[in-house]
Amino acid sequence: MKETSWINLPSLSLPVKALFTGYIFVVGLGLMMAGAQIMLTHGMADGKLGVSIDDIVYSYYGNRNGSKLESKLLGSMKDKASPEENITMIKWARDGASEAEWKTTIKPIVDAKCAMCHANIPTLPNITKFEEIAKIAEVDHGADVTALTRVSHIHLFGISFIFFFVGLIFSLSVGFKQWHKAVIIFVPFAFLILDIASWWLTKMNPNFAWFVIIGGIGYSLAAAIMLFTSLYQMWIMPLRGQHSDTNAWLEHN
Structure with a gap:
């Protein structure tokens, strides 16, 4: 099935581009603030600034x-x-x-x-x-199950909504094979599930702490690719005269 050449990021109207761009900037800022919050909370669990395996272990498994x-x-x-x-x-x-x-x-x-x-x-x-x-003041057994349940469902609902709209905008991008685009859109959801699941696994066994870091890096990287690609194709690609080249690519794919 061919992609719809008349609905893509480079050819969107100015108001729609403004809408998408505003959302991307706010979401990008939110992701940076989330990173800073992690650094100042979990990142200080071992008394040193910066997220380490010890930070993850102390936060979820505890310091026994x-x-x-x-x-x-x-x-x-x-x-x-x-x-x-x-x-x-x-x-x-x-x-x-x-x-x-x-x-x-x-x-x-x-x-x-x-x-x-x-x-x-x-x-x-x-x-x-x-x-x-x-x-x-008792021995530290890490995150409380009740608190972990609350934070898990908030993250699953909240962050999945963010990835849904980021993925929706990116789905209008051009220059990607459909299955490549589908993989990039799906990856953040997969890493989000890995991230949340690894909280619970680390709570039971500290050896799973690595998966928390892998999950966070994975969905952050995928989201960054979609956000920057979307901005580039909305604002820079048309100025560089690549819109006609893009339509030619679509006609042959």
Whole structure:
């Protein structure tokens, strides 16, 4: 079956190109912000900036040698209190997180340095309460199943919608064989499934942490190819006089 030569990215009207371009810019910015958010959360799980295998393992499998509180105080929350205060809270957790010491030593630190966010943002554990901080002072078993379920379904629904519209725009591109185009469009969905599935697999076995990185890189690369190709064919290809060459290609394929 031939591709429809009169509906393609180079020949779209100016308003439609503006619509697609605005969407591409916003989605591209959103993907960059998502990358930055990953760097500042999961990327700090081992206390060092940059996503590593240890970061993935600590985020999903956990650090079975310590508590989630300790991981946070050595990682993404390291700068929220002084080094001395962090050490005090880590030592308290390692010594069994007694309620007596909580009242006299730990709660004043939490009220001064942590309550601003943890007592007011519903998505964060309210560690101003002993019952809540005692939970994260236990041995770190990684992501909670309830939280992992919530994040998984949000990502599956939300990101698949993004890839649907990115793929729809790219489907109007020219210069690709149909099966090549179909593979490029399908790849982000496959890597998204791999990414989400690997969260659960890593939760059970840390050796699957590599698949989290592979999944993220895979769908990001495929999305980038579709986004940049679409922009090029809408705005640069017509200016370079390649539209007539494109139609000639379509007539012979």
